[in-house]
Amino acid sequence: MQEKANIKGWGFIGPGLLWTVAFFAIPLLIMAAYSLFQRVGGRIVTDLSLNNYLAFFSKPHHLNALVNSIEVTLLTTVISILLAYPLAYILAYRVPPRWQRIALMMAILPFWTSYVVRSYSWLLVLSNNGVISNVMQWLGIVDGPISLANSRAATVLGFVHFFTMLLTLTIFANLVQISPNYRMAAADLGASRWQAFWRITLPLSIPGVMVGAFLTIVLALGDYITPQILGGFREVLLPQAIMLQIQRQADFPMASAMSLVLMAVISIIFLLFSRWLKIERM
Amino acid sequence: MQKVKWNILTKALIVLATAVCGLMLADNPVLAAGQELNVLTWCDHTDPDLLRAFEQKHNVRINMKEYDGTGVALALLEQSQPGDWDVFVVDSIDVKRVAKLGLLAPLNEKDFPWDDIFPEIRTPQLHNIDGKLYAVPEKFGYNTIAYNNKNTDPADMRDAAVLWNPKYKGRIAIYDYYIPVIEMVAIGLGINPADLNKSHLPAIKEKLFKMKEMSALVGDVVQVQTALATGEVDIIAGGGEFSVSVLHKENPALDWVLPNQGGVRWQQAIGVFAASKKKDLALKFVQYILSPEGQGRLATSSCYWAMPANSKATLTAEQKKILRWDEQPKFLANSYFYLQPDEDFDKAMLDVWTQMLQH
Numbered sequence: 001m002q003e004k005a006n007i008k009g010w011g012f013i014g015p016g017l018l019w020t021v022a023f024f025a026i027p028l029l030i031m032a033a034y035s036l037f038q039r040v041g042g043r044i045v046t047d048l049s050l051n052n053y054l055a056f057f058s059k060p061h062h063l064n065a066l067v068n069s070i071e072v073t074l075l076t077t078v079i080s081i082l083l084a085y086p087l088a089y090i091l092a093y094r095v096p097p098r099w100q101r102i103a104l105m106m107a108i109l110p111f112w113t114s115y116v117v118r119s120y121s122w123l124l125v126l127s128n129n130g131v132i133s134n135v136m137q138w139l140g141i142v143d144g145p146i147s148l149a150n151s152r153a154a155t156v157l158g159f160v161h162f163f164t165m166l167l168t169l170t171i172f173a174n175l176v177q178i179s180p181n182y183r184m185a186a187a188d189l190g191a192s193r194w195q196a197f198w199r200i201t202l203p204l205s206i207p208g209v210m211v212g213a214f215l216t217i218v219l220a221l222g223d224y225i226t227p228q229i230l231g232g233f234r235e236v237l238l239p240q241a242i243m244l245q246i247q248r249q250a251d252f253p254m255a256s257a258m259s260l261v262l263m264a265v266i267s268i269i270f271l272l273f274s275r276w277l278k279i280e281r282m
Numbered sequence: 283m284q285k286v287k288w289n290i291l292t293k294a295l296i297v298l299a300t301a302v303c304g305l306m307l308a309d310n311p312v313l314a315a316g317q318e319l320n321v322l323t324w325c326d327h328t329d330p331d332l333l334r335a336f337e338q339k340h341n342v343r344i345n346m347k348e349y350d351g352t353g354v355a356l357a358l359l360e361q362s363q364p365g366d367w368d369v370f371v372v373d374s375i376d377v378k379r380v381a382k383l384g385l386l387a388p389l390n391e392k393d394f395p396w397d398d399i400f401p402e403i404r405t406p407q408l409h410n411i412d413g414k415l416y417a418v419p420e421k422f423g424y425n426t427i428a429y430n431n432k433n434t435d436p437a438d439m440r441d442a443a444v445l446w447n448p449k450y451k452g453r454i455a456i457y458d459y460y461i462p463v464i465e466m467v468a469i470g471l472g473i474n475p476a477d478l479n480k481s482h483l484p485a486i487k488e489k490l491f492k493m494k495e496m497s498a499l500v501g502d503v504v505q506v507q508t509a510l511a512t513g514e515v516d517i518i519a520g521g522g523e524f525s526v527s528v529l530h531k532e533n534p535a536l537d538w539v540l541p542n543q544g545g546v547r548w549q550q551a552i553g554v555f556a557a558s559k560k561k562d563l564a565l566k567f568v569q570y571i572l573s574p575e576g577q578g579r580l581a582t583s584s585c586y587w588a589m590p591a592n593s594k595a596t597l598t599a600e601q602k603k604i605l606r607w608d609e610q611p612k613f614l615a616n617s618y619f620y621l622q623p624d625e626d627f628d629k630a631m632l633d634v635w636t637q638m639l640q641h
Binding site: 039040041042059061062064065068120123124127128129147149150228229232233234235236240241244245246247248249250252 | 505514
């Protein structure tokens with residue numbers, strides 16, 4: 001009987017497991033192996049060494065790319081949380097249930113557009129002939145055209161536009177699961193609205209914030225498109241540094257080593273967040 | 283009653299879908315021919331106007347796979363089976379490397395109109411190994427200076443040092459390709475690009491840092507093109523006919539020129555894969571591309587314009603003007619090929635470039 005249950009269990013997890021092994025574990029192992037190879041004379045030489053990792057950590061411009069990526073990601077995450085939390089709160093507790101669906105639909109509208117198209121649209125909005133520059137000139141705030149594009153701020157703005165909505169969804173999903181009885185009990189015991197929020201709603205919604213924040217960090221840290229289009233190479237982020245190795249030199253071993261460094265950073269972040277990552281609450 | 287309505291609707295949809303599929307297939311040459319030619323290429327060969335005449339004449343469908351660098355193309359080939367590909371459009375400077383990997387079939391020189399090809403472009407030193415031809419030059423252009431002639435002084439653009447001229451601070455976009463831009467800086471510093479070596483890198487780095495401080499952005503072709511077209515910048519360092527000619531109709535102020543000190547010349551070639559199972563058809567396609575008709579269409583491809591290798595290419599006077607046809611003898615004599623650095627120097631150049639991007 002137990003054996004039958006075991007077979008049934010494998011039958012359920014088998015396809016998912018197979019998928020993960022085929023499309024995650026094996027490619028990851030191949031990438032790890034490549035990171036130990038070398039590119040010599042335009043060919044990949046399979047002599048194992050740590051040269052690519054040593055090259056990465058010995059070159060300040062590569063380390064700067066990693067630092068820039070982490071800074072931009074943290075900035076994006078903090079701003080997105082600050083914008084998403086109030087929005088999710090209003091959606092969950094202030095918007096009547098019949099309007100919630102429409103409001104949520106509005107929230108996910110940015111996901112319907114192509115990522116590349118959205119980034120280029122921002123580029124046009126932020127350029128010196130764009131809407132912002134023209135409005136600021138019209139209001140007399142600036143004398144001539146100003147460009148906000150091609151900067152770290154533009155990259156962060158592009159990210160925030162996307163990730164605020166993602167965070168709104170995860171926080172909203174968490175907030176609506178918190179029983180209103182907790183807040184009512186707090187009120188009965190004399191807590192003010194602010195105290196109820198601070199002592200009850202906020203701590204209980206942390207898993208939603210953390211899941212959204214983790215997704216934001218993972219996606220922003222590995223993103224190439226947004227900094228490439230909106231950043232104008234005012235600085236290099238790690239995914240861009242990886243692409244330089246691939247596109248310009250076909251140095252797949254070096255690119256693999258850099259990608260694994262990026263993955264190691266993401267793994268560390270996952271471990272830091274794991275305490276709060278309760279996906280089943282979503 | 284409701285069920286009947288649904289049945290009618292379903293049948294109508296099936297009939298409509300069949301009709302649409304039929305129309306699509308009727309317009310598809312491969313249906314009749316059952317033949318396909320697979321081409322690994324830069325984006326300029328994907329223009330339907332270029333392919334249509336050949337497809338109709340030979341009753342064949344041409345499948346194009348775009349790539350944006352020889353390294354990427356070689357990676358694609360590594361993942362393919364022998365015989366998957368028939369025709370390869372590749373940078374002239376990489377022809378020997380690709381041929382030495384055994385990927386290209388030798389060609390017969392007599393099959394091509396060499397007398398019509400610009401003498402400077404024939405370059406057997408790039409396309410031949412041990413006297414055997416492996417690819418034919420088909421198109422060329424320059425990594426130089428593209429600009430908006432209404433917002434800049436065209437006379438300034440004739441000087442390579444315009445790239446670090448404070449007059450244009452904040453109005454320059456740098457094309458993100460380190461080899462031609464480093465060569466352009468070398469030209470501006472009075473260094474012959476052919477003599478470039480590691481000892482020149484500190485001086486080049488200093489100028490690159492200066493350029494970065496003065497630039498509005500560094501970006502790929504689409505980004506720098508967009509920046510010039512929208513007025514975000516007025517100059518593209520590393521741009522050329524390939525970045526502005528296609529926009530000339532919309533904005534005639536967008537122009538390009540080779541500085542008096544010279545510029546960097548790129549050149550692409552076309553060859554047949556050694557493992558192709560349709561070598562005869564592939565050869566016919568190469569010959570079509572080299573014909574005056576094919577060359578005219580390739581030169582003015584919707585992806586990017588550039589000079590045809592064949593001097594008899596079918597082009598209008600206006601198109602020739604945009605390509606600065608009359609100045610070509612001077613430009614050809616005053617331009618340098620892309621560097622072919624050894625691995626060590628290549629890595630050193632990319633390091634300098636990445637430092638500039640971080641600056």
